[in-house]
Amino acid sequence: MTESLRVIKARRTTLENVWRLLKTAPLSAWFGMIVILIYAIAAIFAPWIAPYGEAQIIGKAYEHASDTNILGTDQLGRDLFSRLIYGARNTIGIALVTTLVSFLVGGSLGVLAALKRGWFDQGVSRVVDAFLAIPVLIFALMMLAVVGKSVVNLVIILALLDATRVFRLSRAVALNSVVMDYVESAKLRGEGMRWIVFREVVPNILPPLITEFGLRFCFVFLTISALSFLGVGVQPPTADWGSMVAENKTLITFGNPAPLYPAAAIALLTVAVNFVVDWFLQRTSGLRDGK
């Protein structure tokens, strides 16, 4: 675009920029952000919001919805609504931790591989390629069979598997940045690895990685839910949406929609995150379109 335009656009504070950005957000992105906010509140303040305790038995099994328990009770007579709220904390928490570990491992290996190249890059890339050839869900199932079901195992296995995907992406975006002249210029100056990684490369690959974080979170979240649903993920009595669907699934054949609630809770969050990510993606690719 013309140079004058660019110069005029200079000089705005971060806060102003964020507000300007938000103003351009489409309805779907707003919807997504509000949903995420509500989930976050539910997860953080679960003990204050939920009418009953996580494992508190308040009545008979499979009671229908009433004034005291608005969604009814589960197979052990626990309040479904309370467990839904606690589920937010557990399910989202586990997925978030997994994704963070996955990004820490995969991201740092990816950036390192892009910078070092040579045998390190070759070695890690080949191993990752082999792991990429096995679907995550299948691999996770197999590993859980070997090491046994527990939340810690679940987090470690999924984080490592997902890290292979993160490695691929962060290596690719880091490679784009590493070939830039400003990195070469830093090398010519004689800068060490630390400066090059943290001052030259990382600030430039952060935006795409943040977008990817949203997508990876959704994927991890869905995979954990699926594993829990299959009975090999989060184990009772922890309130977890995937297991809650499995625990109450027989109800559906009797026309009781109880198992649909936790499933819907999962769906709503991933849809919300996807809407926000989609908006980010369109913003970045839209610039290319407008040429």
Next chain:
Amino acid sequence: MASEKKRVKGDALLEIRGLKIDGKSDDSWNPIIKGIDLTLKRGEVLGLIGESGAGKSTLGLSAMGYARPGCRITAGSINFDGIDLVTASEATRRGLWGSRIAYVAQSAAASFNPAHHLIDQTVETAVSHHIMSRDKAEADARDLYKRLQLPNPDTIGLRFPHQVSGGQLQRAMTAMAMSCRPDLIIFDEPTTALDVTTQVEVLAAMRDIVEQFNTAAIYITHDLAVVAQMAHRIMVLRYGNLVEEAETRAMLKKPTQEYTKSLWAVRKLQKKESPSKDIILDISAVDASYGNGTKVLDNVSVKIPRGRTVAVVGESGSGKSTLARAITGLLPTSSGSISFNGKPLPRALIDRDKDTLRRIQMIYQSADTALNPRQRVRDIIGRPLEFYLGLKGANRDRKVVELLESIELDESYIDRFPSEMSGGQKQRISIARALAAEPELIICDEVTSALDQIVQEEILQLLMKLQKDTNVTYLFITHDIATVRAISDEIVVMHKGKVVQQGLKSKVLNPPYPAYTELLLSSVPEMDPDWLTNLLVKRKKAAV
């Protein structure tokens, strides 16, 4: 061939009146073309010239009634031979496209479909518009290939686009445009991507065929010397407005507007050469190759005198950028030696000490990729000060401001990000970053070729001023002979990894020439509208 272009008289073929076009960026519409009138007569060639962002491509395409996705025509009329292309139906426009108005794009390699033979793509227009039978169209295509001086005109059509060279592809696209003998052809920077020696052949072939069929043309370019060869009349555009319009010779002789005059300016810049025997960098019999074994530097020896500017000139693939990589140690040489201030320079970057690194700095072609978009000017210029000279805090900032002043920017720029500056300003920051290290040698890799003409001149002048002040040595890598003329003391001509010639500017730019230097120098278009014609006559004579 005709040595003098005919003054073309005839009725108007294309009339554009009050045309306005908006383009979309960041979700808002901004004007690209701000009300332009244009008249083109039958058989006339009109040159559209301007710098990046002038709107010349958008205007050229609008002559077809076409607006790229993300652009829209908001006002005005485009009358092509009695048809208003703005209001015409899509079917009407499509009926004209290819048959009566044709388009030749900048990148032939991207504009040919990789999946089809050249001849299939050449005849497609004529056949699908039912102008010719397929057999007739193919025979005609072969004839056009011959007229455009393509090698093996009878069989070249059976090749795929990736099987022929860039210059040949560009001529094949001209044949494709010519296949229906259109009334008007739009040439959109058709030679910009080509090397200068290839450009001559393509220009000659295109001019010739347009003349033979008396086709009207709009020739879009940013290169004045090229447009001088091709056009009868020139329109100068800037920021979507018309600056000046005149017959080619008249405009070259006497431009009336300040802006037009300034476009000529860089050619006037001339440094007086001064010889020197004090050698700062001595490259001797250096070989270098990339991982796959292809030799990119072959026995290269160059001597660079202190405080002078040595220009390394060559076409793409000549090895001139590789030479820079060998000097900086990014690509360790495989044999030969490089000595700096009389001491041998370690081959690889990692073996060099900090002080050696400080003394050799580099400036890149594109400041967009050379400056970290996430760093402010304060850090970009401040880092070498801190790293090499140990300056910190207020001392560092003071020095940054000083450097900003030396590159003619005020201190308010210190908090800016690269995206908040213009192309020229960014290149100045790159220069300041190199200067901050207080180097003895600066390698300038095509530092002006991504910039507009006027900005180029400013940057070159700045570099010369800085050399006068600090006695820094420049190794100036470029493909542009005009730049070489402007700033060098000595010139190194490179071709296919070898040094063809090194010497003082006056010696290299004057006869007797080695064969390649002559070819290279004679291929650089000049402002004289008769240059191409004369050159062709001369080459023909030499060939006989």
Next chain:
Amino acid sequence: MHPVLKTVLQRLGLGLITLFAVSIIIFSSLQLLPGGYAQNILGQGATPELVANFNHQLGLDRPAPVRYVEWIGNALRGDFGNSYSGTTGTIKRSVSAIIAPRLYNTFFLATMAAVVAVPLSLILGVLAALYRNSWYDRIINGLTLTTIAMPEFFIAYILMFFLAVQHRWFYTLSTVSENTPFWEHISRAALPAATMTLVIIAHMMRMTRASIINLLSSPYIEMAQLKGISKSQVIIRHALPNAWAPIATVIAFNLAYLVVGVVVVEVVYVYPGIGQMMVDAVSSRDMPVVQACALIFAATYILLNLLADVVAITTNPRLLHPK
């Protein structure tokens, strides 16, 4: 050698190496456990004799490389050993015998879904690309994005709840056996197939749309338009010949996805396929069955991607017509 053949062979070789690497990963996953598999299964209280006996019974006391060669050699011949859970005393249940009918069922289900989903999503995706930013495109975009974001079991239960429970149009559970007649098999597998179809269509449409848009923004497509060729000709003559590679990639990616998605859907509908079997085996830690299933899933996945690459190579004009 012709470059196409050379590249295809290279790619096949790479596929074989990947398969080999994957088989090693799958095999060696069992060795990762500290204290060994037996200790883990039998519990901390197990006596060394018990552990040794257990290991001997399962042949786990021999060196790992020997067991790998034996395992992969037998696997190539279709023999995956004996199931742990069914092995009591002298009665041995061969894994292959358990898997075979279930593999057929899964294949049946996946084919049903693919037959509907592939053509439908290609057509819808191309349409969305051609009418980019229209209302159709926007609605499709929102719908597919929503579908992709949902867990498969949610979609499955929604369909079950409304189509099989509230209205008794379909079977709630998809129990089939070897004796189930073909058409009944189809009607019993209808809901799981529909679930898979919905999920795949969403993914595939978006990918098709993206790759077609990418294709249509090529300069040679603009050139073709400016040659005055009709819209349909631009698509058929200029876009299509270059579309095979991206389309093959999209199809392979989604069929591979189908293979994985089948696990959850089979469990929801209690459909006796290989996915449900794997989940059961995981719960009972029946390793020969788990490994056999993992190998089959991974091999299918690798094979599909290999096919897509071969299509891409054999339709690439630069390779077909070398300089």
